[in-house]
Amino acid sequence: MPRRDDIKTVLVIGSGPIVIGQAAEFDYSGTQACRVLREEGVRVVLVNSNPATIMTDPGFADATYIEPITPEVIEAIIAKEKPDAILPTLGGQTALNAAIQLHERGILEKYRVELIGASFEAIQRGEDRQQFKDLVLEAGADVAASFIATTVDEAVDYAKELGYPLVIRPSFTMGGLGSGFAYSEEELIRMVSDGLHQSPTHEVLLEESILGWKEYELELMRDNADNCVVVCSIENVDPVGVHTGDSITVAPALTLTDREYQRLRDIGIDIIRRVGVDTGGCNIQFAVDPSTGRVIVIEMNPRVSRSSALASKATGFPIAKIAAKLALGYRLDEIPNDITQVTPASFEPTLDYVVVKVPRFAFEKFPLADRTLTTTMKSVGEAMALGRNFSQALNKALRSLEQRGSSFHWNELTHTAEELLAVAKVPTDGRIVTLQQALRAGATIEQAHQAT
């Protein structure tokens, strides 16, 4: 199917100011989208409040609004510019949230503006915990088992089923208040009592812990003829419990057999179909139990993400650019492959090298901040390196951080293996170097594995 000719003007929503967890990657994807749309003769209207972006340079859009990304402002822009469609999937969570609000306030309907890239329903299905859980189960995959308890006794009963440690999340509290891990019944009783007290609905969610499981991600693309490709697999070096953005990650995944990898691929494709991302990219995160191989789907983002930028640079498959073309109605096999120019984009890149991404932290600027890495992202940037094997890529990436002490070193040992392993037990920014020092000090690989 050639591209749609009913789309003449598109509003692209940028991602606003750079914050921890959402940085320059969305300028990269949004800029690519603007460029593609203009090449296709589409009039581009852009809204983004961040001046330090390439997309807001003159020449990338036909009309650029440096304005707050709020429904009110966007409505005013829509009223003036009368776009046929909005492309919200390339501006991170900010843009996606803005699109949801526009839909909910009836603004899209009022001005007859279509969401392209992902429909409102698809965005909802990806974001709504319960809907997403049902859909994962329909796809034959699993999610972390969970129960809602309203009394301490109930919680103790459920805990017998889930096993320890388990996660406790009181419902409707702000900023994760009262949530955490319980490692024993004693802790559970204490935390659930607190949690029930803090929760306005007197409910706590008990969830099976997948702490320490292996974490993988797939970057997928789908077109309107239902062709699906996996652009890249990514494996996290840090296990579940450390946010992907704070984890050292490797592409392609290196410790999956073909059977295991294809299962993730099957689940991923099934989910992108069920969620209904018709044209564009999505990112799916999996946890795999290292001792049984049980697969749990953690979450999916129906948009380009931080990992998409990495996957694009790692494989040469320009996800944002192709997502923009798919949104215009092209099919994957109608878009030329950027690298070869002669073969189509409906292929899955294969690498003869390894890509490593390491996060860059800036705790030195926040001396009071807790350096422990958790499920909330704390890194402020990242560095990527390519190598012909893992060790080469990892060392290059660590050196790229331009930070003292972040690379492996052979200076005089100042601590014993036991001391270093004790430090490595808690995930922090310098853990990989601590581990290297521990191995130098005589720790075995098994001890290092135990500690982390």
Place this chain on the structure above:
Amino acid sequence: MTIGEPAVLVLEDGTRYAGRAWGAKGRSLGELVFNTGMTGYQETLTDPSYAGQIVVMTAPHIGNTGMNTDDEESRQIWVSGFVSRDAARMPSNYRSERSLDDELVAQDVVGITGIDTRALTLKLRETGVMRAGVFSGDDAAIAQKEQLALVSQGPEMAGRNLSAEVSVEKVRVVPAVGSSIGSLAVVDLGIKESTVHHLAARGFDVHIFPESVEWASIEQIEPVALFYSNGPGDPSASDRHVEILRTALEKGIPFFGICFGNQLLGRALGFDTYKLKYGHRGINQPVKDKTTGRVEITAQNHGFAVEAPRDAVVDSPAGFGKVEVSHVSLNDNVVEGLRALDIPAFSVQYHPEAAAGPHDSTYLFDRFRDLVVDRTPGSSAAGGDR
């Protein structure tokens, strides 16, 4: 751990790549080909289609997930040699039962690691596949000239019939899973376990015949259909299998072939086959189904292909009615599937069983089942268990 001692890979044109011994020591000779799969080295090693070949893996780390019993595609490793950039020093996977290095030693496969596989692959893409040899242990000390002479004396793949070397020796029967839709005659030209599994799961009682089978023995089981598997070697050297297939087609018996089986259907219909410069070997090969317009990402492993007109329906030169090219490679437009329109026969050049590889094409086994069920009058199994 035997990795570390010097070894050398010698190409027919005299190029030498120094590396380190991996697996068994000694020498291995064969046709040097590259495989671009990033996962699935175990399935590749045990795929009979690789018999007689030295396989270069373009993915740098090989051996990470060890070896396990579940993922074996046949009873043994078939590659004659194995080449990698970085052999894993220890496996890291919960299903791993033994290391790849140990398995190569146990099955006497001479490998080499520490090779610049990128340079080697680029060379093969330019010159096409060629004969090569891996020399390690005492054989590493053989004079260079003599090593090259050994490589050049090795057999050429063109014109080679290797099916007999990989086929089962006597008939093996795998019963249908659930209710049976009849007996399927499979000619084992190098079949993989995943294929057998898929066929049985579709309700066929799978009778796997050695490649030396005669039509008379096939006829005895009153097959509802005939299946030709993948396999190694040159399709132009398998005249006997082409004749058996023609007999079946004349009788109107439904046929499905994959890979080598596709080439044999091509020949039976009257088309020619030819050798590709460096073949298609990997698990990321895009193929377009011309009927639906859909793109499948497929697993492929073929050095030969069928030459047939891609643009229009044509008459079978051998008189089997109208034929069309049903699938084409999106990379180089090579014929990836054939369908006869007047008789119940079709085939694909790629591997729908996909082990290793994506599961996009398993629908073809359903299509085969449907083809058989639709033709079997009064079949009670229609819509049966699967």
